[in-house]
Structure formats: structure tokens, C-alpha cells
Amino acid sequence: MTLPFRDINVQVSSDSYIFTSPSSPNAAALCIDRPTGDIRLTDASLLPGRRVSRVTSIAGILGMIRLSLDKYIIAITKAEPAGRLKGQMVYKVISTDIFPLRERQIRDPDEDKLLALLRAQLKTGPMYFSYSIDITNSFQRQAQHDPASPLWTRADDRFFWNRFIQSDFIDFRTRGGRGQPAPQPGIDPYILPVIFGVLEIRPTHFKSTPLTLVLITRRSRHRGGTRYFSRGLDDEGHASNYNETEQVVVLNDNSGSGMGGFAGSGDMQSGKLGGSSASDGKETQILSYVQTRGSVPVYWAEVNTLKYIPRIQIRAVEAALPAARAHFEEQIRIYGDNYLVNLVNQKGREARVKQAYEQMVEALVTAPKERTQADQFTEEKFHTIEPGTAKELFDRLHYVYFDFHTETKGLQMHRAQLLVDRLQDALDKQQYFRAVDMPGSSHEGGRLEVRNTQTSVVRTNCMDCLDRTNVVQSLLARHMLDRMFVDVGILARGSHFSDEDTKFYFLFRNMWADNADVVSKSYSGTGAMKTDLTRTGARTKAGALQDLNVAVTRYCRNNFLDGPRQDAFDLFLGAYAPATANIGSSSLIFADRRPVLIQSVPYVAAFSLLFVLLGLFSRTGASVWPMRVFILFWAFVASWSLWFIFSNGMLYVNWPKLNPRPWATEGYNETISKVRKNKIMGPLVARHERGLSTARYLNAEEGKKRIE
Structure with a gap:
């Protein structure tokens, strides 16, 4: 198995950068010639003596990018541990450095501005990586991959955040380069996949049972950007602000947390822990639940005009139909059935977005059957669209509209639970991923022995896929965590963990509120709204005042500051290539x-x-x-x-x-x-x-x- 190097030294000379791993002296050295940027692998012991201006130790190579006048290598110079998953350490990127290929820099205003955008993106983005475990994939997808293959080849292309700036290395790996025309597997340890988003690992207890609670949100590198400059779908079917959030419970993570095991018997198939591989009941158990969020899958935009409420533009549904097909083909292939939870308002300016979404679903599914449910608050409490038959691919789409704002009006946020109740049957069928980690495997990190899989996903959206979306996702996560704890025998059926252990519930709420803030900040520039509900379980007047502050800050940032932020995303992710301009x-x-x-x-x-x-x-x-x-x-x-x-x-x-x-x-x-x-x-x-x-x-x- 080829894993990324944990330690890399950079030798800087006038004609090249040379990367070597001190702990792997027999591995090939990576040479990047200056100023051409040509890549080659060389036997480290055969490197000719040369004048080296300095030697720098780095944690990994983020990638290489060409701007208008020069190429630059981006290195991770400092990383701090974020915690352990299955005993494997995960790191957060703390600082980076940019190495120019030209020895003498050409002063150019545009080049300086592009470099400033690049540094801003690197500084503000929460990025995580691991040398030994694939954090770009959910645990369910990890179990389907060959652990013997190089780490970067297993990475999910959607969440391989630095995929574009790794292109030169990947191209060299697959096709070779000047003087080395064949594939070059020797570069595999230098290719390090990084995710952008949230990764919280919290060793804790639920009552007397030790466990590790993990929350991972992976932001898609496709159609990345800011709130008002990136909406809806692109022509390839990529949705704006698309994130996959995975909630993981690890029981008996002996190698990572040092916590004691969970006493149990039987196996997970019967809902009890223990198992044949560990008679003392200390085998590591993985329980994972995945949700997604993404912008309404049609062609639409909100046009800033300095008014607090931007003007909405929506193109014809027929024009966006090919893109929507591409989007949902991928979603169904990866996740199975998709339950499309739409939380936008049914009245006012958002009504047009709601109608366009429903028209799109009706165009995709076979013989759509619509059903509307009203109550004393609204004439359209729920609006569902289900396929009349289940024979075609897109008949695996199930649309559920919930009038979130009307139902929760007047700080009645507990009524959001009505949506979870409405989805009860779907959630029962959906299940979650369960597996046993097999430490006896020859591969680092072990092998997952799958006991159960998640068969569908809930895709939630509001206008921004931020505030309302995070509230609903946290409610679904809480519901599924109740079910996990009941299945493993640490919670009585019909009980709720929020009632049984207030300290654990406090941790759970704050992890989801932190998740909301990070996702919101990366898209809108501010923390999320309604986090008082997520943190405290109730809507408060102080929380409403905080939301007012967030709304004003968003207005200022989205109108006066987001242009450079969008440029930074476009530059880093490859949506704009200065060399071809x-x-x-x-x-x-x-x-x-x-x-x-x-x-x-x-x-x-x-x-x-x-x-x-x-x-x-x-x-x-x-x-x-x-x-x-x-x-x-x-x-x-x-x-x-x-x-x-x-x-x-x-x-x-x-x-x-x-x-x-x-x-x-x-x-x-x-x-x-x-x-x-x-x-x-x-x-x-x-x-x-x-x-x-x-x-x-x-x-x-x-x-x-x-x-x-």
C-alpha cells in the first residue's frame, strides 16, 4: 500500500526544488525544475552535489499552480492534529507557503493580486488531511475501495479539494513527463488529498459507555464560491454549496482514544455489540449516517443591486433539464434513493424557486403523484411528489416540501420536528452504515467488515442551504443517533439520548452548531443563523438579535467584499486559468x-x-x-x-x-x-x-x- 509521506524535506537551489522523505531514504526524490516546472523522479542517492540555498521541512505538498507570469508550488508548512479515526491521525492545515519557480520575481500588479487572492484562500479555508485514512469518502464508500491502492486514487473527486492544483502531479503519474514517458507510480507518496469543511472528533461518553463522536462535512470543489455569485446548477450538473455531512459514532476505538471497551455480546446484526473477533467485546465498531445539501437544482441566480433583497432570475426549467439529469444521475448512483427536502418559502420571492424545483422533479419522475397537506397555520404544510411507478432511474427521487418558516413562526422551533415525523417511514428504510474494524488486516488502518449499509440519502436545501438546512439536518442526525444507540443496546427503545445524558446532548448540539457556522462562513462570509436553536434546543430573543447582526453583516459582505472571495475560489479550484487568459x-x-x-x-x-x-x-x-x-x-x-x-x-x-x-x-x-x-x-x-x-x-x- 502506498501512503503519502509523513515527512518531506525541500531542498531549494537555483535550478530546482527537490523533495525527499528522510524516513524513506530509498524512495525516489521529486524534482521540479526551475523555472519551467518540469517534473521528474530521481534516485535520491544519485543526486549530484549542488549548491542548496536552504532546506525546509514541510508536512506535505498541497499542489502547484500557474498564474499569469510564473508557476508556484504550494506546501503545507504546519499542521496540527485534529484527532484520530480508527486509530489514524487526522490533521488540520494551519499554515502554508508558496514557492515561486522563477528565482527572480517579476513585479507585476496582476500577478501580485493573483498571489494575494491565492494566499487569502489558503488562509481562510478550513482544510484537513490524513496520511493513512481516506477522509474524502464516507465510511460506507471507504469499505468499497481497495485499501492497497494509493490514497489519492481512492479519493472522491468531488471532495478532493486540491485536485486542480495537484493536476500536474497526477498527469505526471498517469503519463510521465519529459525523459520519463511512462506512468510514474513513484510520485504517489507526494500526492496528498485534502478536504475543505468541518472535521470534529470528540472522544466522550454516553452515560457510562465510552465512544467517539465525529462530524465531517466535505464541501464539493465543483461550482465552489460565495452566496450570491454561485447559485443553482452549472451545465455539468454540479450544484452550488454542495456539502456531504457524515455523523460517525466509533465504539471501542482503543487505538485512538485510549478509552475502555464497551461490554456487550452477540453481533451487530442482532443489534448487540461484541462479536466473534473479540470475545471480550472490544472490537471497534463504526456507525455512520450521511446527509447532503445543495442549491436548488435549476438555473437561477440572485442579482445584487445593493437592495437588501436581491432580484431573482430563473431560466426555463427545460433549459436546465439536462444539467438536472446529470446531477441526479450522480446522486442516485452514489447514494441510492434521494429524499429531496425543500425548505424555501411558499410565498413571496422564494415561491418562484419552489415552483421551479417542483416543475423539475415533475419533469424527471414517471407519472408524478402530488399530495398537499394543510393545517391551521398554512394551506401547504407539506407538498410531496412521488413517482407513479418505480421503473425508471429518476423514479428514485422523492420530493418533500416543508413550510419551515410558517410552521416555526413565533419562536415555535420545536415544530420543525414535524418534518422528521413526516419522513419516519423513509428514515426507517434508509438505515445507516454499520461495520466492524478488522485490525488483523495487513493494511494500515485495518479493513471494515460491513454489517449494514445506508440505502438512501436526504438532500436538504433552503435558499442558501445554510440556516434552515442545518436545523433540519441536526434534527435528522439526532433521530438517527437515537436509533443507533437503541440498536447497539445502550439506549432503551422509545427513549431519546437528549433526555438520558444532558452532557452528551450538549456536546452533540454544539458540534452541529459549529458545523453550521463553518459551512455558512465559507459560503456567506458569516456564521449561521438559528444556531441558538441548535446549541440550546430552543429559539431565544438573544438568538434573534444575533441573527439580525448576522443578516446585516451578510448584506455588507455579500455586496462589497465577496467579489475577491469568489475570485479566490475560481483561481484555486481552476474555474479561471490565468495562463490561458x-x-x-x-x-x-x-x-x-x-x-x-x-x-x-x-x-x-x-x-x-x-x-x-x-x-x-x-x-x-x-x-x-x-x-x-x-x-x-x-x-x-x-x-x-x-x-x-x-x-x-x-x-x-x-x-x-x-x-x-x-x-x-x-x-x-x-x-x-x-x-x-x-x-x-x-x-x-x-x-x-x-x-x-x-x-x-x-x-x-x-x-x-x-x-x-
């Missing part, structure tokens, strides 16, 4: 192309407000009327400036620069056309744009000469 316009990638007059309006508003404040707090003496005129004048200027900004909000949203969104381009052009027709602003804007066109041409020519 138009080099003639490279110097204009991050240029502010708005007319200077448009750019100046926010500054005019800020200075006007400052002058108003200075006037209000200044001593007037005998000059009362001049001061009043001064204040009124600047108040008028400030009011007009703010009116102009919010009337033409498309011009002041911080849009992504690397991959401009089509709806943003259309909206910008419409707004700037409206400004050109303004009798006061129009002539000034047009005059500036004529000058800007000349400047753009001169800058493009200068950039082209510099690159040549």
Missing part, C-alpha cells in the same frame, strides 16, 4: 473599468456626511445662518450621492473580476446605459469613457510588450 488584456484584469465620475460618488457622499457632522458640532457664534446653509448644502449633496448609489446599485457591487457573471454584465450594461441618458451625469460619463478607451489601448500594448 488573453495576455493582451492581462494588465486590465483587476482594473476598475467604471468611469471615474461613477467611482467618485461614494467618496463625495462620505466627505459630505463628514462636513455635515463638522457643521453640527462646530461652534457657530454669530454666523448661525451661514453654518445652516453650509450644513443644508452638504446634506443635500450627501442625500443626492446616496440616492444615486442605491438607484444604480449594480455599479457599486463588488463583482468578481476573473469570471464575470453573465447577469452582472447584463445588469451593469443596462445601468450604465441609464446613467448615460441622464442629462447631468450622461455627458460627463461619456467624456470619461472616450478617454478611458485610449488609455485601455495604451495599457494593453504596454502589457503585451512587457510579456514578450
Whole structure:
């Protein structure tokens, strides 16, 4: 079995970077030539003597990326233990370093900006890895893979977060390189898969039974991005903000936690622990439950215009049908039946998204049968769509709509349990994954002997797949944890762990609240809403005030700060490739192309407000009327400036620069056309744009000469 090296030294010289593992002196050395970036493997003992400027110890190679003018190697320089899974240590990436291939850097504004985006992405992203266990896959999928194959080949492509920046190494592995044309398995130990998301491992007790509670959320690398710049599906069927969350209970994890075993008898098939492999009842037991979340699977977008509630655009369902087919084909292939829980509002602006989702499901399933259930709160408490027959692939889709906001109105969050009750039959059939770890296996980490599998998945969404989604997912996880504990004999049938052990319940709630915050921060830029319900089990006024703070912060971040964040995702994940961009316009990638007059309006508003404040707090003496005129004048200027900004909000949203969104381009052009027709602003804007066109041409020519 080939596992990644746990220790790597980097020798830096003027003509190459050389990576070796001190603990594996017989392994091939990885050489990356400077400045070409050519990869080759060399016998470490045959390396010629050369002048080495420095030797650095790293935890692993995250990957290699080409920007506009140079290639860079990204290394993990510091990692801290996050805990053990089945006795195998998992690490969190703490710090990284970027090694340029050019010995002498070329100073270029765009290159510096791209590097800044890359560093921001590396700094803010919660990334995890293991040298010995595949954390990109759920335990159920791990049990289906050959543990003797290299770790990176077993990785789930969706959650292999650094897959794009590992492309050069993977291509070299499969096809070889200059002077080494054949496949090169010797590079396998240098390829380290990393996940982005949440990984919490908590050794604890439920009453007197020791166990390890684990929560893993893996964010998909496909269609990654921020809240308002990444919605719905792409043409390949990848959904925005797609995450797989796995809740794991490990019993008798002797090798990792040092905790004592669980006394039991029989086997897991009968619902009792113990088993033939360990008469003392101390074999390691794995119980896992998987859920998914993802944006509503149609073509839709929310267009920022500086209004608190963005405008929704939805393309025809027929146009998105091929993408939806690709999406659900993958989901059914991986998870089996999909229970599609939709939590968006049935009234107001969200109603269009709900209707589009339902039309999509009706287009996919055979002879759809709809059923609506009402109560005293709403006419549409539940809305289900089930296939009339179960013969075609997409007849494994089961749509369940729940009017979350109406049912839980007035802090009545306990009514969300109604959805779990509605899904009771599906959850009973769905089951969960159960296995026994076989430590006698020759493979590191052992082998899983499967006793039961999860046969379907609940795919939950709201508008953002954040706040409402996390509440429902935590309720489903709590329901399934009750069932696990009953099956293994540590909880009486009909009881709930939340009533039996308040300390354990507190841990469970906080793990799910932490999960909500991390997933939300990576997408919206803030922590999640409604975490008071997840942490305390009840909706509180303090929690409502905190949600107000989150809402205001999201508004500011999503309108004024998310453009660079989206650019950072696009750069790291390969949605934008600087090397293939138009080099003639490279110097204009991050240029502010708005007319200077448009750019100046926010500054005019800020200075006007400052002058108003200075006037209000200044001593007037005998000059009362001049001061009043001064204040009124600047108040008028400030009011007009703010009116102009919010009337033409498309011009002041911080849009992504690397991959401009089509709806943003259309909206910008419409707004700037409206400004050109303004009798006061129009002539000034047009005059500036004529000058800007000349400047753009001169800058493009200068950039082209510099690159040549």
C-alpha cells in the first residue's frame, strides 16, 4: 500500500526544488525544475552535489499552480492534529507557503493580486488531511475501495479539494513527463488529498459507555464560491454549496482514544455489540449516517443591486433539464434513493424557486403523484411528489416540501420536528452504515467488515442551504443517533439520548452548531443563523438579535467584499486559468473599468456626511445662518450621492473580476446605459469613457510588450 509521506524535506537551489522523505531514504526524490516546472523522479542517492540555498521541512505538498507570469508550488508548512479515526491521525492545515519557480520575481500588479487572492484562500479555508485514512469518502464508500491502492486514487473527486492544483502531479503519474514517458507510480507518496469543511472528533461518553463522536462535512470543489455569485446548477450538473455531512459514532476505538471497551455480546446484526473477533467485546465498531445539501437544482441566480433583497432570475426549467439529469444521475448512483427536502418559502420571492424545483422533479419522475397537506397555520404544510411507478432511474427521487418558516413562526422551533415525523417511514428504510474494524488486516488502518449499509440519502436545501438546512439536518442526525444507540443496546427503545445524558446532548448540539457556522462562513462570509436553536434546543430573543447582526453583516459582505472571495475560489479550484487568459488584456484584469465620475460618488457622499457632522458640532457664534446653509448644502449633496448609489446599485457591487457573471454584465450594461441618458451625469460619463478607451489601448500594448 502506498501512503503519502509523513515527512518531506525541500531542498531549494537555483535550478530546482527537490523533495525527499528522510524516513524513506530509498524512495525516489521529486524534482521540479526551475523555472519551467518540469517534473521528474530521481534516485535520491544519485543526486549530484549542488549548491542548496536552504532546506525546509514541510508536512506535505498541497499542489502547484500557474498564474499569469510564473508557476508556484504550494506546501503545507504546519499542521496540527485534529484527532484520530480508527486509530489514524487526522490533521488540520494551519499554515502554508508558496514557492515561486522563477528565482527572480517579476513585479507585476496582476500577478501580485493573483498571489494575494491565492494566499487569502489558503488562509481562510478550513482544510484537513490524513496520511493513512481516506477522509474524502464516507465510511460506507471507504469499505468499497481497495485499501492497497494509493490514497489519492481512492479519493472522491468531488471532495478532493486540491485536485486542480495537484493536476500536474497526477498527469505526471498517469503519463510521465519529459525523459520519463511512462506512468510514474513513484510520485504517489507526494500526492496528498485534502478536504475543505468541518472535521470534529470528540472522544466522550454516553452515560457510562465510552465512544467517539465525529462530524465531517466535505464541501464539493465543483461550482465552489460565495452566496450570491454561485447559485443553482452549472451545465455539468454540479450544484452550488454542495456539502456531504457524515455523523460517525466509533465504539471501542482503543487505538485512538485510549478509552475502555464497551461490554456487550452477540453481533451487530442482532443489534448487540461484541462479536466473534473479540470475545471480550472490544472490537471497534463504526456507525455512520450521511446527509447532503445543495442549491436548488435549476438555473437561477440572485442579482445584487445593493437592495437588501436581491432580484431573482430563473431560466426555463427545460433549459436546465439536462444539467438536472446529470446531477441526479450522480446522486442516485452514489447514494441510492434521494429524499429531496425543500425548505424555501411558499410565498413571496422564494415561491418562484419552489415552483421551479417542483416543475423539475415533475419533469424527471414517471407519472408524478402530488399530495398537499394543510393545517391551521398554512394551506401547504407539506407538498410531496412521488413517482407513479418505480421503473425508471429518476423514479428514485422523492420530493418533500416543508413550510419551515410558517410552521416555526413565533419562536415555535420545536415544530420543525414535524418534518422528521413526516419522513419516519423513509428514515426507517434508509438505515445507516454499520461495520466492524478488522485490525488483523495487513493494511494500515485495518479493513471494515460491513454489517449494514445506508440505502438512501436526504438532500436538504433552503435558499442558501445554510440556516434552515442545518436545523433540519441536526434534527435528522439526532433521530438517527437515537436509533443507533437503541440498536447497539445502550439506549432503551422509545427513549431519546437528549433526555438520558444532558452532557452528551450538549456536546452533540454544539458540534452541529459549529458545523453550521463553518459551512455558512465559507459560503456567506458569516456564521449561521438559528444556531441558538441548535446549541440550546430552543429559539431565544438573544438568538434573534444575533441573527439580525448576522443578516446585516451578510448584506455588507455579500455586496462589497465577496467579489475577491469568489475570485479566490475560481483561481484555486481552476474555474479561471490565468495562463490561458488573453495576455493582451492581462494588465486590465483587476482594473476598475467604471468611469471615474461613477467611482467618485461614494467618496463625495462620505466627505459630505463628514462636513455635515463638522457643521453640527462646530461652534457657530454669530454666523448661525451661514453654518445652516453650509450644513443644508452638504446634506443635500450627501442625500443626492446616496440616492444615486442605491438607484444604480449594480455599479457599486463588488463583482468578481476573473469570471464575470453573465447577469452582472447584463445588469451593469443596462445601468450604465441609464446613467448615460441622464442629462447631468450622461455627458460627463461619456467624456470619461472616450478617454478611458485610449488609455485601455495604451495599457494593453504596454502589457503585451512587457510579456514578450
